[in-house]
Amino acid sequence: MKKLGIYIIAAASCLFSSCLDTELYTTIPVDDFFKTESDAQAYLNGVYGGFRDRSARCYIPAGEYAYQMLNEVAGANLIFGPGAQKGNQLMMEKAEWGVDFYVTSSLWMDLYMGISRTNIGIDNLRKQAPTPAIERFIAETRVIRAFFYADLVYLYGDVPFITTSHFDLMSKPGRTSKDEVIKFCIDEIKDAMDKLPDSYPAKDYGRFTKWGAKAKLCKIYLEAKMWKECAEIANEIITQSPHRLIADYSKLWGVENEKNAEFLFVIPSLPPRYQHSAYAAHFQPADFLNPDGTVIGWDYYRATWDFYDSFDPADKRRADLLTSYEAKVKGEIVVKEVGHGVGEGPIPNKFPMDPAHIDWTEGTDIVLLRLADIILARAEALNELNGPSQEAVDLINKIRERAFGNAEHNLKLADYPSKDALRAAILQERSWELFLEGYNRMDLIRHGVYIETMKKKGSTNVSTNHLLLPIPQSELNMNPNLTQNPY
Template sequence: MKYKILFILFTLGIAFSACEGDLEPQIYDRISPSNFYRTVNDLEVATTPIYWELKNNGWGPYMVSDGSRFIMNQVATEEWTCKWSWDAFQNLNWIIGEKMAYGFYEMILPAVTKATYVIERIKECPVEEEIKAKYIAELRCLRAYFAADLYMLYGPLPIIVTKKEALYPSSDYKPARPTSESIVSFIEKELRECADALPAVQPEWGRCTRGAALAKLLKVYMYERKWDKAVELTAEIMTLGYELQNSYADIFSVNNERNKEIIFAVPCEPKDQFGLLWFSNALPPDFKSKVGVNYTAWNGWRVPWTFYDSFENGDKRKNLILETYQNKNGQTVNLRAIGDVGGLAMKYGEDTQNPGQWAGNDYIQFRYADILLCRAEALNEVSAAPTQEMIDLLNQVRRRAFDNYNTSNHFLSLSQFPTKEALRNRILKERSWELWCEGVRREDLIRHDQYLEVARQAGASFVSDKNLLYPIPTWAIIENPNLRNNPGYDE
């Protein structure tokens, strides 16, 4: 989607309760709810900034910077580390003043309220119900998308999803935390109804679709270990026309818009605040681009050698992790030889139009390979023993990673997995090799009860059960005395 950002949302009289921080709107024009929500164009203009919440000037919660879902779901896993001074964050020393643990909360909790505000204003708009329903379905999908990630990162939170609190906020509104069951029920209902209302394909790339709603619902089912529902949902997603790309690298190329493997992505353009900051985060400053880009590089991310070495020989997915690179003096730098902590995560392909920081590769949120692997996992969990369908799903995903796959020793057979435990462990490995550095690993490891142990092995020195959730920001608890922190963070 080429975002037509007018930032008009902030002119519509939106007010936010104190429990969401200092978010008083600035008035830039004379537009108000009384004269704005009147036409179809008004609805489009009002909806666009909610999509912008995904990107937020390129530094947003669904991109790759501090506080993003990517960072929150990669920290202290075996497939990602960072060379910056994030010691407390990477050691899981998430004391209640640890700013790195708050970023996503501070960006996305207000976004839920903004979405609710726009939904309620659209309901009152004097345009055709069918047109209103289209925009409302997209907004409800985004709102549930935000709510699901808040839940999986911070646990159940009070979110504003009703007209009264969104349109007529009160300083007396200080809700306690809801139950997990109520939040999951809300998310499930919203995403299911949105999926039924949304088209399988949108004319404008980057808008919510049936597949996007179902993929997020699947992630919630996997997190909650609702295996039967996950099996049903993956079967439904598999009817929507998605396909695996023949080339693994092509999924992430600069020309990846509308490739059939992508279910949902944040569209990017190679210009300031509209692009993807992947390369600036991942590359050293002396890296010589193969396409002539003069990168502004911050030398942050690395893929640890233990993970790099875990790939099978000949696995092409490993080729996107660089052990060596050419510097600007034409010299070959061997990162392992010089004692660096890992390889370069060149998962996304270079963009010749990148002005130095901002790449035009669309940033992927969900893709079809993830769905197939989720199906294999869910089927295994509901079965007494592995079946051929599960193995076929793994082979379907693995096939493009190896030459002559069907006749190679990389081809998997049912006889290799005599128990569901054996296949469960293999699926977790397959997910890491296929989905490395895609912001899903923490959730995968938590689901398999392995996150804390993997964090210890990754070098985190303050690991405890409390790290299965992030802490609630201090300011939120001060402003709302009914909001209790997650277990272990009250001390």
């Protein structure tokens, strides 16, 4: 991170054409900024840009530099497809990275860039008269900073911990313990969340509400194994928030259903470039024919056949994995079956092509927090606290009834006599329900089965050393007070 002194660097990217809309600022002296609420909101939009813009791209599920894709492809169920069968990618797919892991520096820099923006924003917003709007802007920024820091320690463990914009790079900070950083994140969100509204008007879609903040806090509790706190806040979200499960799972992911009641926090998207998502291009084979006649796929990712085979055939979620597709070959339209060769597997189609796509850019919103995840988090926390219970099973069955369209495939408490048995069922349900949403690797680590799972996937060198990413070598070269993770 750079010492930003008297300048604000605010890559204030637009998140949606009708909301969070800003100009793109470069370097602006502090004395010329933060003078009005509109100035403050313009900067806050740039803080939100830390989730998605070109200089801080870590939450745009596309290339492997995205936080979500690392947690999926270095998990159980996703592999690199025929369009990405290279040495570096295969190392990542099997979680066998070393100190020179090529994704490490990108995620580190992107997350710290986002944190730097929040520190600048908080320090300068606190200098303004405390109007209700300014107080809300500060609360939003504190939640975002906690979001970034929590995800940073999930990747790297102990990290340099900086909460001020008046940071001197020459101080060469060492690593602060993960537990201390997580405690900070919890305290920040708890203090900020009730200063946020229950909802926003449509023009402000994509900002953190009180319930979005509580959902991130729930997820932090889950990863920290703070089961009582996780169960309580999950119950509050489930029973008191305006959020509910969408009845038809198949209609959850298309652009026609954005702004739905299940989503707690999203990154709004819109083509063309710099405001877009790019799901379909990464998942579709190079000859995949879209309904509008276009062929744009890069064939970057595939699901594993083992994952496909784990689904009950009656589970509607399996339909998101294509085993055949229409292709355009030499001008002819043919149906092609998916093979079993190197890099081949079912084609993820959870996020269908945006009909209004422009080339490979789409307007499909990127979902970071949704209610189904929170429901399963409460089920897990209840099981860890007290063992199998009817309430925990009922929570899982809320998800399963939607997935199957009836109650015929519901779990029965009598079939899960032990905590271990229900824990395994919850982990499996999470893998089916939350595929491609960026949680699989973390779920496996939390459940203590990551190493054995990656060995089943084909890894021969994975070890406990791969539970964290290496600290970027460039950071170690500049800062002798940093130490490397074990490798």
